[in-house]
Amino acid sequence: MAFSYELKKKDNLALLAMEGRLVDKVEAIEISVEIDEELASGTHRFIIDLSKLEYMNSTGLNILINIMNKTRNEGGESIIIGAAPRIASLFAVTKLDSVFKMKKTMEEATAYFAEQE
Numbered sequence: 001m002a003f004s005y006e007l008k009k010k011d012n013l014a015l016l017a018m019e020g021r022l023v024d025k026v027e028a029i030e031i032s033v034e035i036d037e038e039l040a041s042g043t044h045r046f047i048i049d050l051s052k053l054e055y056m057n058s059t060g061l062n063i064l065i066n067i068m069n070k071t072r073n074e075g076g077e078s079i080i081i082g083a084a085p086r087i088a089s090l091f092a093v094t095k096l097d098s099v100f101k102m103k104k105t106m107e108e109a110t111a112y113f114a115e116q117e
Contacts, residue, residue, distance in 0.1 A: 001054060003027045007034050013045045013113065014038045015106075016067075019052035022060035035067055044076025047109045051082030056090060068100060077101060077116075079109040 001020040008015045016031070035046070046067065050056075068078045079101040083091065091097040103109045 005031055007031070007038070009038070009043060012043065013047055013110070014043045015047050015049065017049040017052065019054075021055040022053060022063065023055065023057045025059050025063070028063040031063065032066065035070060039070060039074050039076075044071055044074045045113055046071050046076070046078040047106065048078055048080050049082050049106070050080060050087055051084070053084070053087055056087055061090065061094060061096060064100070065096070077113075079103055079112060081106055081109050 003018070003020040003022050003024070005019065006015075006017045008017075014035075016035075022028070038046075048064065048067065053060075064078075064080070071078045080091075081103050082105070083102065088097070088102075091100065091102065101112065103112060
């Protein structure tokens with residue numbers, strides 16, 4: 001399955017849902033532009049839904065790291081939700097599960113942000 005994504009804004013959060021196989025940096029150029037636009041508009045909290053992501057390699061991890069760094073540099077945060085076991089194990093093996101905020105559900109992520117206010 002080809003890679004696709006959807007970025008929506010809900011209240012003061014940006015919701016980024018990824019689907020398919022994230023393996024090529026070219027696939028993420030649009031994401032980066034949209035993330036920059038959201039940050040410029042004042043949105044600094046991102047929930048990244050990986051529940052429909054089938055596969056991701058180191059390029060995909062790098063894209064997520066860039067998103068996390070951009071949000072943190074603006075005083076915000078990115079939370080990963082819904083990572084399937086295969087994707088979650090990639091985070092664990094690379095020890096990125098200790099760098100990213102990871103939650104199982106949208107509800108857990110929004111509750112985390114609510115606690116931070």
